[in-house]
Amino acid sequence: MYDYTSYEQDSGANNGGNNGGSSEPDKNLTLTPYAPIEGDLDRVFGNANKWGQSLGIAMTDVELVDGCLYHDPEKGKYKAFSWREVVGIDPADPEAPDVTADDANQFLVKNYGGTEKRYELVEAVVMANDDDPVSIENVIMWYGGSDRFGPKSASKTLAKILTTHGREAVVDDSDIHNWLADTSGDNILRGDLQDRRVAFFEVKKQSNQSDRKYHHPIVKDVELEQDVTVQNSNSGQQGTLGADDAANETEPTAVADGGSAAASAPSEPTEVPPAIEDFISTCQTLGYDDPEKAEALLFDLIEDAGNDLTENMVEDFGGAEAVVSRVFE
Incomplete structure (x- = not known):
């Protein structure tokens, strides 16, 4: 069971093609808070197009650990939702009614101003019931931002903790077209993290600059049961963790998707x-x-x-x- 509360209250200790032999194309996956996955880190790379720069994170042998995986048939993409989002109940709450995988809606319907958006259920897992994780094969996740607000806080954090560049991966935290140090498409995943199995999820954290919350990613080494943090140098060989270094890492502009960083x-x-x-x-x-x-x-x-x-x-x-x-x- 993941202790989400400890990450929500923490002030920022973590700031900072086909894979795995499968014949299936990588699933384009988006995570929403409190819907964890586990998988092997395969490749991290920078990409640039007319919309700006983004960080691609490819993982193999991925499993959904808790929550519901839905498919967007219009866009051909996948999204993992928490049980809170799907049925309005947190199964980990001792006072919550019983929830099983069968309780997941076959279609998750979102109403947008009188129009409906439908997602189709693919898999559902209740971690609180000790359900076994389910395979979703290989995935790729994209982290970017917007012209107005630059790269999102989650994008900057992941670039710092996962790449060989470390803190130097983010060269301009306000320009979505020039924020990444490397957009060559080459693999810039830290050597010590290559093929490591990690838990990957997001939580909502309180901004230290406003009353808003923002999405914060957590990457946790499954074998060591410790969080992956910013390495001490950009050699790519500093080991999975760097707790002392990461304790001083802050994200002063990490407010809800842009937030007050644009106040001026x-x-x-x-x-x-x-x-x-x-x-x-x-x-x-x-x-x-x-x-x-x-x-x-x-x-x-x-x-x-x-x-x-x-x-x-x-x-x-x-x-x-x-x-x-x-x-x-």
């Missing part, structure tokens, strides 16, 4: 965050002509834990009214 930015941004662009495009595609209906969709998206759009992002853009007004320009 102009009130009328020149760049529209991709998540807000997606919202505007969705409203226009659906032919919305009622601002109240568009606003209802906006707040539904904010409430969706698996969505990139956050209340903090909307506030930094100028508020809900400013975002909705863009739909009708």
Whole structure:
């Protein structure tokens, strides 16, 4: 059982193609908080395109340890949700009613301003019931950010703790097009972590700069039962852990998906965050002509834990009214 509470309250000790012989293509996977997986670290690499730079993390022989894996048939992608998100219950809570894998909805339906988004159930595991993990084979996860806010806190943390560059992996924490030191596509996974089996999950942590929470990734060495942290040098051979070094590692700009780090930015941004662009495009595609209906969709998206759009992002853009007004320009 993972003690999520210890990670939520910790002030930041962790900051900082086909694989494994399977004939199946890697699953494009997104994690939401409190839905852990375990797998063998295979490759970490930087990538760049017109949307900016992102960190790719490829893992083999991956298993879902707790929660529900759903498939998005429209995009061909996969997303792991916690039981809290799927049924509104945490099975690990001693006072919670019994939950079994059979309780997972075959279709996870999200309502966005009167429209429905459906995810199809693939697997479900209840760790509190001592269910065996289920195989989801090989996966690749992408960590990036947005033009407005730069790379996300989770993206920067993973680049620092997993790559041979260490802290030097992040060269500009405010520019999504120039934040990574290496976007060659070469494997920059630390040598001591190559093929190591790790637990990988996210928690929601309290920002030290606002009352918001942000998603924070945890990578835990399964054999050593210790967290993977920033190494002491960029040689790539410093061992899995570096607890003394990591204890001093902080993420001062790690607020909810951008947050107050942009407090000094102009009130009328020149760049529209991709998540807000997606919202505007969705409203226009659906032919919305009622601002109240568009606003209802906006707040539904904010409430969706698996969505990139956050209340903090909307506030930094100028508020809900400013975002909705863009739909009708």
